Amino acid sequence: MEPKTFYVTTPIYYPSGKFHIGTAYTTVLADTIRKYKKMRGYDTYFLTGLDEHGQKIQEVAQKNGITPQEHVDNMADQAKKLWKLMDISYDDFIRTTEERHTKVVEQIFDKLMEQGDIYKGEYEGWYCVPCETYFTDTQLVEGKCPDCGREVKKMKEEAYFFNMKKYADRLIEFYEENPNFIEPESRKNELFNNFLKPGLEDLCITRTTFDWGVKVKKDPKHVIYVWLDALTNYITALGYGSEDDTKFKKYWPADLQIVGKDIIRFHGIYWPIFLMALDLPLPKKIYAHGFIMMKDGKMSKSKGNVVYPEMLIERYGLDATKYFLMREFSYGQDAVFSPEGFVERFNFDLCNDLGNLLNRTIGMINKYQAGIVKPSMENKSEIDKNLEEFTEKQIQKVEENMDSIHLSNALTEIWNLIARTNKYIDETAPWILAKNEEDSETLNSVLYHLVENLRKIAIMLNPFMQDTSKSIMEQLGIEKEELKKWDSIKEGSTIEEIHVIEKGEPLFMRLDQTEEVEYIKNEMKK
Ligand code: ME8
Numbered sequence: 001m002e003p004k005t006f007y008v009t010t011p012i013y014y015p016s017g018k019f020h021i022g023t024a025y026t027t028v029l030a031d032t033i034r035k036y037k038k039m040r041g042y043d044t045y046f047l048t049g050l051d052e053h054g055q056k057i058q059e060v061a062q063k064n065g066i067t068p069q070e071h072v073d074n075m076a077d078q079a080k081k082l083w084k085l086m087d088i089s090y091d092d093f094i095r096t097t098e099e100r101h102t103k104v105v106e107q108i109f110d111k112l113m114e115q116g117d118i119y120k121g122e123y124e125g126w127y128c129v130p131c132e133t134y135f136t137d138t139q140l141v142e143g144k145c146p147d148c149g150r151e152v153k154k155m156k157e158e159a160y161f162f163n164m165k166k167y168a169d170r171l172i173e174f175y176e177e178n179p180n181f182i183e184p185e186s187r188k189n190e191l192f193n194n195f196l197k198p199g200l201e202d203l204c205i206t207r208t209t210f211d212w213g214v215k216v217k218k219d220p221k222h223v224i225y226v227w228l229d230a231l232t233n234y235i236t237a238l239g240y241g242s243e244d245d246t247k248f249k250k251y252w253p254a255d256l257q258i259v260g261k262d263i264i265r266f267h268g269i270y271w272p273i274f275l276m277a278l279d280l281p282l283p284k285k286i287y288a289h290g291f292i293m294m295k296d297g298k299m300s301k302s303k304g305n306v307v308y309p310e311m312l313i314e315r316y317g318l319d320a321t322k323y324f325l326m327r328e329f330s331y332g333q334d335a336v337f338s339p340e341g342f343v344e345r346f347n348f349d350l351c352n353d354l355g356n357l358l359n360r361t362i363g364m365i366n367k368y369q370a371g372i373v374k375p376s377m378e379n380k381s382e383i384d385k386n387l388e389e390f391t392e393k394q395i396q397k398v399e400e401n402m403d404s405i406h407l408s409n410a411l412t413e414i415w416n417l418i419a420r421t422n423k424y425i426d427e428t429a430p431w432i433l434a435k436n437e438e439d440s441e442t443l444n445s446v447l448y449h450l451v452e453n454l455r456k457i458a459i460m461l462n463p464f465m466q467d468t469s470k471s472i473m474e475q476l477g478i479e480k481e482e483l484k485k486w487d488s489i490k491e492g493s494t495i496e497e498i499h500v501i502e503k504g505e506p507l508f509m510r511l512d513q514t515e516e517v518e519y520i521k522n523e524m525k526k
Contacts (some may be wrong), residue, residue: 002035007019007251008034011259012051012233015075016060019082020299021337022260022292024309025325029407030258031088032326035463036402039486042060047237047249049094050076051230053213053223053483055132068212085313085464086322094237096214104241105214105229108278117277118469119167123159123204126152132209149350159209160222163201167273174272180285183405184332187261187288189223191268203227203270231271237367248496254283256405261332264288287405290334304525307337311499311523315516319465320346320508323411326464330408339520342393350508353418354457356469360425361450364505368434372499376445384449387424391417391453395489398460407464412491414460414514421453451476456489468507475501 010030013023019473027048034046061071084418094101112118125134128145134155135146141239159166175181175192179359182188191445206222207213213223234257235241238248259267264286272282291298294305329335365373369418382386394417401410424446433443462484473484478500488494 003041003043004471005045005255006034006037007045007047007254008037008237008256009046009234009254009258010048011263011454012049012230012478013079013094014056015050015052015072015079016055016056017301018308019079021298021307021309021325022314024086025292026258026260026289027083027088028086028322028325030256031086031090032322032407032463033256033258033402033405034089035466036203039046039459039463042524045092045238045247046090047092047094047234048090049092049233050079050096051233051503052076052095052097052105053228053229055207055210055212057212058212065447069097071142081157085318085519087318092237094233096233100242101233101236102214102241104236105224106217107241108232109216109224109228110218112162112277113160115277117163118160118205119163121159121161121202122156123161124156127155128152130327147310149419158222159208160216160256161202162228162270162274162277163206164270164273165203167276168196168200170276171269175518178282181282182264183285183287184354187264188268188518189289191265195265195269200269227266228274230369231266231274234271236350237516238393240280241260253281255285257286259286259288260368261288289333290329290332292354293334293336295336295338307524311520312342315519316342316511317347317467317508319468320350323350327411328408331406336510339517339524340513342520343511343516346511347513348510350466351417351510353415353422355507357418357422357425357450357457358454358472358475358507359504360422361447361454362500364430365447365451365500366502367446368430371502372497373447373495374444374501375495376404376441377450379445381428381442381445383424384445385428386470387420387453389418389450392490394420395460402463411464412458414457417453418457421457423452424449428521429431429469448495451495452502455483459484459486459489471505471507475504477501
């Protein structure tokens with residue numbers, strides 16, 4: 001039987017400035033889910049990329065004295081370098097300036113025009129001449145331009161519109177029939193109550209105020225406005241509308257489209273409607289996560305509170321950085337990044353809980369049994385049985401949380417297992433068992449249970465922290481690939497005699513709280 005497919009996407013990011021931990025968060029989230037699904041036997045496909053058109057990009061390039069194309073080429077290199085550093089294993093990286101994309105956007109526009117979904121009208125809004133940008137009533141700040149604070153003028157221009165109203169009822173019906181289409185539910189309710197119920201406005205999909213974008217073929221003074229151009233990346237990357245659409249046939253509809261809460265309206269309303277107009281199936285799930293905030297609000301260069309992933313990775317390692325992002329920010333909610341929180345998680349969770357469990361285990365196996373542990377399934381004590389039952393339940397909870405995108409909860413459950421396993425050492429007191437020859441079987445059984453739990457923990461951590469997972473396996477002396485697979489954590493006894501490493505290596509070195517908090521704070525100001 002062919003394995004089931006799993007197609008996951010991130011938003012395509014604007015390459016307007018250096019990518020910060022917000023962008024990295026979405027990408028790591030998608031990548032972790034992909035890695036998990038792969039371990040569960042799915043044929044996975046993971047798409048990310050850049051949204052390279054639009055006025056803002058044109059302006060940034062101008063400011064830097066280069067062409068927009070040169071600018072986006074540089075930024076695409078930067079993004080790919082960052083994802084490589086973060087061990088993000090995407091299958092494709094789409095750039096909206098690529099011909100494979102622009103050609104299909106032109107075709108889509110023509111098709112929608114021909115079938116009457118797009119019409120020509122007039123766009124009216126508040127125009128800021130120096131910024132060359134339109135704003136709506138609600139976007140203005142005290143009646144002035146929200147970007148530069150200058151006077152705005154009411155202006156009109158010829159533009160193309162998409163007839164959203166035509167599809168609104170069908171979308172409402174779709175929401176009702178597919179209650180899990182948008183998650184978390186609170187976001188779906190927001191979209192429903194604030195946009196769908198009051199009635200959708202038609203969407204202006206072209207501009208004449210800039211020219212860095214896909215032009216309307218039959219009316220080239222109009223540039224297709226970023227959202228129709230951007231959203232379609234999820235299908236053009238798979239070859240939709242091209243000669244070779246094998247991937248499209250195989251992977252569409254997407255199983256999971258991850259976005260930040262800031263763009264859920266575009267993904268939960270306009271995107272499904274565009275797909276309906278193209279007569280294509282809708283994605284199975286759109287998940288909107290919350291935002292990483294700073295103590296003083298949003299991350300911004302002018303506030304000097306931006307955190308870049310490179311800084312954390314260089315100083316604390318990739319796994320610690322990813323662990324923090326995936327643990328600290330829970331399902332659909334905003335959370336605050338703090339240097340204190342980062343260092344605490346590093347010291348408590350990684351050094352104390354996980355690092356010590358491995359270190360103590362390796363140390364005891366070397367000290368009491370010359371580095372050797374034998375399989376032990378008989379003569380289980382009540383304490384052993386209790387640990388096994390607990391472990392089984394935790395595995396189930398981790399799977400449920402992973403499957404429902406509650407990655408932070410999955411990590412919490414893994415850490416509950418780590419804590420329980422640490423407690424098992426205290427309950428069984430191997431240092432006492434080691435004193436009596438007649439307890440040698442019991443001692444081996446205790447050490448065997450520790451190895452087994454560490455092996456299971458390493459497997460469940462694998463989608464999050466691959467190097468750490470690998471290092472745990474190496475230190476335990478577990479080499480067989482079969483013993484590193486997800487399914488093996490649910491089977492009974494699996495290990496044969498193992499020889500652990502002679503001297504355990506610390507997984508993480510304890511940090512000086514004050515020094516490191518200071519370090520991160522200083523880096524944020526740079
Ligand atoms: O909106 N916390 O691109 P964008 C968490 N090009 N996530 C954050 C974040 C933060 N502080 N800041 C940004 C665009 N993000 C469009 C998308 S898709 C067809 C087009 C993440 O560069 C989050 O995923 O502004 C958010 O939705 C995305 O970056 C916005 O990226």
